Amino acid sequence: xxxxxxxxxxxxxxxxxxxxxxxxxxxxxxxxxxxxxxxxxxxxxxxxxxxxxxxxxxxxxxxxxxxxxxxxxxxxxxxxxxxxxxxxxxxxxxxxxxxxxxxxxxxxxxxxxxxxxxxxxxxxxxxxxxxxxxxxxxxxxxxxxxxxxxxxxxxxxxxxxxxxxxxxxxxxxxxxxxxxxxxxxxxxxxxxxxxxxxxxxxxxxxxxxxxxxxxxxxxxxxxxxxxxxxxxxxxxxxxxxxxx
Amino acid sequence: xxxxxxxxxxxxxxxxxxxxxxxxxxxxxxxxxxxxxxxxxxxxxxxxxxxxxxxxxxxxxxxxxxxxxxxxxxxxxxxxxxxxxxxxxxxxxxxxxxxxxxxxxxxxxxxxxxxxxxxxxxxxxxxxxxxxxxxxxxxxxxxxxxxxxxxxxxxxxxxxxxxxxxxxxxxxxxxxxxxxxxxxxxxxxxxxxxxxxxxxxxxxxxxxxxxxxxxxxxxxxxxxxxxxxxxxxxxxxxxxxxxxxxxxxxxxxxxxxxxxxxxxxxxxxxxxxxxxxxxxxxxxxx
Ligand SMILES: Nc1ncnc2c1ncn2[C@@H]1O[C@H](COP(=O)(O)OP(=O)(O)OP(=O)(O)O)[C@@H](O)[C@H]1O
Ligand SMILES: [Mg+2]
Numbered sequence: 001x002x003x004x005x006x007x008x009x010x011x012x013x014x015x016x017x018x019x020x021x022x023x024x025x026x027x028x029x030x031x032x033x034x035x036x037x038x039x040x041x042x043x044x045x046x047x048x049x050x051x052x053x054x055x056x057x058x059x060x061x062x063x064x065x066x067x068x069x070x071x072x073x074x075x076x077x078x079x080x081x082x083x084x085x086x087x088x089x090x091x092x093x094x095x096x097x098x099x100x101x102x103x104x105x106x107x108x109x110x111x112x113x114x115x116x117x118x119x120x121x122x123x124x125x126x127x128x129x130x131x132x133x134x135x136x137x138x139x140x141x142x143x144x145x146x147x148x149x150x151x152x153x154x155x156x157x158x159x160x161x162x163x164x165x166x167x168x169x170x171x172x173x174x175x176x177x178x179x180x181x182x183x184x185x186x187x188x189x190x191x192x193x194x195x196x197x198x199x200x201x202x203x204x205x206x207x208x209x210x211x212x213x214x215x216x217x218x219x220x221x222x223x224x225x226x227x228x229x230x231x232x233x234x235x236x237x238x239x240x241x242x243x244x
Numbered sequence: 245x246x247x248x249x250x251x252x253x254x255x256x257x258x259x260x261x262x263x264x265x266x267x268x269x270x271x272x273x274x275x276x277x278x279x280x281x282x283x284x285x286x287x288x289x290x291x292x293x294x295x296x297x298x299x300x301x302x303x304x305x306x307x308x309x310x311x312x313x314x315x316x317x318x319x320x321x322x323x324x325x326x327x328x329x330x331x332x333x334x335x336x337x338x339x340x341x342x343x344x345x346x347x348x349x350x351x352x353x354x355x356x357x358x359x360x361x362x363x364x365x366x367x368x369x370x371x372x373x374x375x376x377x378x379x380x381x382x383x384x385x386x387x388x389x390x391x392x393x394x395x396x397x398x399x400x401x402x403x404x405x406x407x408x409x410x411x412x413x414x415x416x417x418x419x420x421x422x423x424x425x426x427x428x429x430x431x432x433x434x435x436x437x438x439x440x441x442x443x444x445x446x447x448x449x450x451x452x453x454x455x456x457x458x459x460x461x462x463x464x465x466x467x468x469x470x471x472x473x474x475x476x477x478x479x480x481x482x483x484x485x486x487x488x489x490x491x492x493x494x495x496x497x498x499x500x501x502x503x504x505x506x507x508x509x510x511x512x513x514x515x516x517x518x519x520x521x522x523x524x525x526x527x528x529x530x
Contacts, residue, residue: 053424055420055423055424074423074428075420075423075424076423076424076426076427076428076429077428079424079425079426080426084424085424087421087424091418091420091421091424092418092421093413093414093417093418093421093422094417094418095413095417095479096410096413096414096417100410100413101414103410104410104411104414104422104425104426104427105425105426107407107410107411107426107427108411108425108426108427109426153425157425157426
């Protein structure tokens, strides 16, 4: 085993046209690790995930996957390499059934269903309600059920790295718990998880390490359990810039 | 009897319109690309067919084997080099780009073929007919209708059940999310437009067999195709087929009322559908 992280960013800058949202982000994640990325609204968390995933332009050397520079590779090719995303707002395919939404991922996955760790049957065991609703149009599902489909869709891409953008947003605590309970199961396959999360307590509990972002910069990073609430508060709101 | 005859002739005419409309159903109905050059591309293919018929040694229907691949290549190039640069949530750029293409194509065709009307040389198929009771039915329109049915069924099945069809529907629903799920939207759109124009290649040969074509005819075909897709309901391939039938029957009935009313009647029915059921006959309820 080499100690190359599965995914890393190096001085990543980016944004939208003339508007710069990220100012040199250095981040890395190892196989099987859960890394949380927290920060206030507009800090640049979603922009960061999109930049990694080839949805926004970045320089080639700013993103490395298994040690190879991949920055700016189109998203559909990132999926083939082994990255998948649960996007902010779920972004499911309206007008298609649950099953069809999942089939899109299977059609284009890194590995065929059955060769990778995830199958529909396995996911239906984790989220039994989806088995029941598999033939229903996606728009007939509740927000929590839709989030389960979004996660299942990403997992059926058989990713080595899973990017999750605010998967708890707008969901009832019981549903959030149900969804977060499967994270260890995902890690168990060696899949690395980048967890963007507004709920700091939840992020800290679910992650091995944590990064805090403020106005496009990392203001704090360290082992989740070792970071004090005060340090997080300071980094989150920008009272002082602590870099552990 | 006169009205039954009108309905039958209308359904047969609808078969031709369905062939115009299927490519539109795919591009406008599913991908939401407004291709103003739709009719002009078809006329171009008809004129190529007419010119090739003079030099190639095989029969009129054999032309299809040559024209459809040409059409597929034209469609692929159109999407890859023009439409993929302008597709997005906003339909206006594709509208403007294809409007320009439409005018350029018309001028190009006038230059090359002049304004004369042309058609494929008369063949046995084009003139054969048979009689059901007291109604005469042309063999060619029946072949056109059956072809349209087969194409509609095939395209519908491809969209519903194939990997390509799923990917296309996903890309049309949310292009970025489709890319995040491994779909290459530009590639899948290029294939879709190649299919759409390929179907138009078939229609082009039939149109030149049935009647005459001239470089300025494209806008009429464009309107019929648009109307059929909108009457039927966006995104539904069978809807476009049904819309084409409605249009054909309306025109045939209008023609019986007054020979000058045919085409107008078709437009009036289109407006009536737009006013009473703007989502189209077969649209899914939101
Ligand atoms: N499509 C866009 N075009 C222009 N600017 C954008 C766009 N999307 C986001 N921004 C800007 O980029 C900055 C970072 O936004 P981003 O969405 O990455 O924040 P975030 O940390 O994900 O916030 P939230 O927690 O609200 O999702 C913000 O200033 C935002 O206004
Ligand atoms: Mg965000």
